[in-house]
Structures are given as C-alpha cells and as structure tokens.
Amino acid sequence: AQSVAQPEDQVNVAEGNPLTVKCTYSVSGNPYLFWYVQYPNRGLQFLLKYITGDNLVKGSYGFEAEFNKSQTSFHLKKPSALVSDSALYFCAVILSGGYNKLIFGAGTRLAVHP
Amino acid sequence: DAGITQSPRHKVTETGTPVTLRCHQTENHRYMYWYRQDPGHGLRLIHYSYGVKDTDKGEVSDGYSVSRSKTEDFLLTLESATSSQTSVYFCAISAGPGPTTDNEQFFGPGTRLTVL
Numbered sequence: 303a304q305s306v307a308q309p310e311d312q313v314n315v316a317e318g319n320p321l322t323v324k325c326t327y328s329v330s331g332n333p334y335l336f337w338y339v340q341y342p343n344r345g346l347q348f349l350l351k352y353i354t355g356d357n358l359v360k361g362s363y364g365f366e367a368e369f370n371k372s373q374t375s376f377h378l379k380k381p382s383a384l385v386s387d388s389a390l391y392f393c394a395v396i397l398s399g400g401y402n403k404l405i406f407g408a409g410t411r412l413a414v415h416p
Numbered sequence: 417d418a419g420i421t422q423s424p425r426h427k428v429t430e431t432g433t434p435v436t437l438r439c440h441q442t443e444n445h446r447y448m449y450w451y452r453q454d455p456g457h458g459l460r461l462i463h464y465s466y467g468v469k470d471t472d473k474g475e476v477s478d479g480y481s482v483s484r485s486k487t488e489d490f491l492l493t494l495e496s497a498t499s500s501q502t503s504v505y506f507c508a509i510s511a512g513p514g515p516t517t518d519n520e521q522f523f524g525p526g527t528r529l530t531v532l
Contacts, residue, residue, distance in 0.1 A: 306458075308458075332515075334514065334515040334516070334519065336520070338523075343526075344525060344526075345420075345506055345523035345524050345525045345526055346459070346506065346508075346523040347523070348520045348521070348522065351519070351520065353515070353516050353519075354516070392458055392459065394459075396514055396515045396519060400513060400514075401447065401464060401466050401472070401513060401514075402447055402510050402512070402513050402514035402515065402519050402521070403449070403461055403464060403474065404449075404459075404461065404521060405461075405475075406451075406458035406459040406460070407458050408456055408457060408458045409458050
C-alpha cells in the first residue's frame with residue numbers, strides 16, 4: 303500500500319540554523335511528492351514538488367527538498383531558519399489510479415526559537 | 417486561500433443532525449476534493465470530484481456524501497453527524513488530473529466542525 307511517513311512529530315531549531323524535516327514514502331511506480339505548510343488557523347499552502355529531473359527541488363520561502371530514490375526519502379530543508387517558519391509541515395504523495403489524489407503524512411510541527 | 421471559500425467556517429451541531437459544508441471556487445478548476453484533518457493522521461481524503469456530477473469515494477468516505485451540480489461548488493454532507501466526525505474539513509482544488517501536470521492542490525481555509 304502507498305504511504306507517507308513523517309517520523310518526527312516536532313522539530314526544534316534555533317533561528318539562523320539549518321533545518322530539516324524528514325519524509326519517507328512507499329509507492330508503487332514513480333513517486334510524485336509534495337510539501338505543504340500550514341500556519342495556525344489556515345489552510346495548507348503548497349511549498350514545492352518533485353515530479354522528475356533534478357533531485358534537489360527549490361520552492362517557496364527559501365525551502366528546498368532533496369529526493370533520494372534509494373532511501374525513498376524526500377526531506378525538506380532550509381539553510382537558515384526564521385521564527386516565521388514555525389508551522390505544521392506535511393509531506394504528500396500522489397496515489398496511483400489517477401484523479402490527482404493525495405495521501406499525506408501525519409505532519410511535523412516545526413518550532414523555530416529566537 | 418485565494419479563489420476558494422468554505423462555509424460555514426465554524427459549526428457546532430448535535431449527534432444525529434444532518435450537516436452540509438460548502439466549498440466554492442472561482443478558479444474554474446475541474447478537480448475538487450474534501451479532506452478531514454485530525455491530529456496524528458494528517459489529512460485524509462473523504463471524496464473527490466473530477467467534473468460536474470462526477471464524484472468518487474476517498475479513503476474515509478463512510479458517513480459522508482457529496483454533490484457537485486456546478487463547476488464552482490462542491491458540497492459535503494454528513495447524513496447523521498456523529499462525534500467521530502468532529503474534525504477540521506478542508507476543500508481543495510486542482511486544475512488537472514496529474515500526476516505530471518497541473519497537479520498542485522490548493523486548499524481552502526477550512527471548516528471546524530464539532531459534533532456534541
């Protein structure tokens with residue numbers, strides 16, 4: 303069965319330090335992977351996606367993600383964290399069977415401390 | 417959240433009551449989705465639509481029905497609300513079928529539903 307795992311419920315990082323939010327996936331066929339961010343009392347916002355090509359994907363707000371096929375991972379990264387990056391982050395993958403259906407990980411709460 | 421509205425934004429109801437949530441989009445996107453968000457589960461797909469009057473079930477569809485009579489509106493109905501349906505409900509839209517084109521989903525602001 304297709305699935306997405308985010309092994310960390312929460313990640314704490316100091317402002318200015320690099321951050322990593324982890325995601326691993328299990329899919330049949332080619333993986334089409336996404337990262338979304340959710341700020342308090344808001345809907346999800348699209349950050350970036352991997353479809354094919356370069357394994358390092360750049361997205362909004364200075365975030366990037368590295369696709370690693372051998373490790374079935376798609377970790378979200380940022381070189382220098384901001385307090386305003388504090389939010390809930392979701393990794394997602396498109397389900398096989400068409401219609402662009404997504405399956406999400408449970409989410410990781412990122413807390414950036416001044 | 418631009419181009420997608422959900423109503424109501426908050427609702428408290430009692431067990432056994434029917435409830436309808438509305439998603440309205442101004443983007444003219446063909447594909448629409450309803451998700452529920454619960455702690456520890458992320459978002460789970462309830463139902464989706466791939467065109468007017470074309471809908472299908474997602475992974476957690478029991479107790480829910482949907483209708484889409486116009487491109488811009490996608491309704492989610494809880495026929496007889498239960499406490500287990502207390503959740504935050506999100507609508508999403510996408511322009512294309514994916515997976516390699518137009519596959520980003522854009523989300524509405526959500527509806528917080530409490531079933532007492």
